[in-house]
Amino acid sequence: MLESSFPEPQALGEVSVTPLLERALELYHLPLFDLIDQAHQVHRQFHHSADIQRCVLLSIKTGGCPEDCGYCSQSAHHDANVPRQSLLALEEVRAAALRAKERGATRFCMGAAWRSPPNGEPFERVLNMVREVRAIGLEACATLGMLNQEQADSLKEAGLDAYNHNLDTSREFYGQIITTRTYDDRLRTIAAVRKAGIAVCCGGILGLGESELDRCRLLAELASMQPQPESVPINLLVPIEGTPLASADPVKSTDLIRVIAVACILMPQSRVRLSAGRHFLNREAQLLAFFAGARSIFIGDKLLTTANVAEDDDACLLAEVSA
Template identity: 45%
Template structure:
């Protein structure tokens, strides 16, 4: 299945057959639960990169408020709250180009990791590009997982960012896996890309030495002031097909329905779960946009008679 054309054939088969194949792949994972992850934006706005979908880029005028790096205690308290809400993974994101081992902010992040590791949550960072030494520093501080999305395929990439390349993203992914961190990497659908671009993104993830520990599938959320604000080109069946294809390609990975879930009604989210999703973000807010309310998610799980990761019974 490392061949692009095989991936295309998987995606394009009759929907019922695709779903059946995805259901078989779900059995390989071995758990019929849903992972709750909570995401915290620890430094907002002012990013030097020009990603055309992102409200935090300094290149565009958006309504996002800029903020400096949050202090350790604020992040620690947010982690405690995430755990109380049922999250087993705590994800931190920051709007900047990345981390080098020589920078003060890298040492600050390592200190934060050391502090919040005591919460017993799996910790994931999404902080941009990494040098190998910076990645090692993060790992030694207690980091479990690093998120670095490919976002789309290589041919479409220059249309969503010009301050870095698709190859730059692959290089950071290579570093993450080389130092022994778990990799979280996926993409965004609905930015004007073609089906081939979406499938090429999955193809490149499939050809990595080790499959990603988790594959987030994000639905593009138009944000006023960004170049892609008026862009949207996906159907809900497109989303379900991408999720099912990802499940088949990565049977041992968490497939996360990430950003944009608020745009989906319960029936579509349920179909996404059937197709292979076993992880979601909880919390009122993602990096910049609103998310589904926790009470709504808990009611949905109860209707599905589905357990959360790390729990043996449903919430009442």
């Protein structure tokens, strides 16, 4: 079981600073409006300001995960009150994808609480889910845990557009949050996805107890990928009772916006995604996040097992962006 206390942040003087990390730190510590202005200028060079993709995330297999990620309610190591749910039937996923399209989503993401997807019938069912989502006319995205090359190739053949596999935090802080798989395990999965020709969706979580240095290290790691991730989801921790991080301090909205802005500048062609924890933000903070470079939201009642913004509120929010 992970400890819920956090180590003292490492002093910057003890850190080996790469050029990308140096740039990330420099940007992160700019006056807030100067940083947002830079990010918005970069954003406008590459993207339309009103291009905000709406996505839906469905848990296709819930709970019982053998990983010990300290933030996750689906870990078998923790005592969160999340009912286990076996892999959904193909018809259930098809119906959910149709509802997502009716609500204006263009990407449908499927998440399964596995260390890695089991071969045989369960994986074949997931491949059929991907085919169904594509047949409906939506982008298909999945997050299923670690993949080997054969699995990544099979997902590509089925039509998968994107695969999500977050780094979560910096390499240096990672061991305080997860012990059952390594940072390099995550990078190997990302490499398999990239080799298969699937778009990479890779980002992190704020509020795990990390320092500002850790946030900048994460951004530098992501920006160093060649090619850079097509999508960079930025999540706010949603503290859940029964997990080691249930009492974690909330992240200031301005810190989230700083991370989004730095991500936009360092990875100008990536789609920075405002992801979990968005319901903690008021409308003005969300609008500022879009101005700083975020170009995607998840719609729907929940994200896997956590709360999300009400649909009517999102409709008003997106109307403001395009007005």
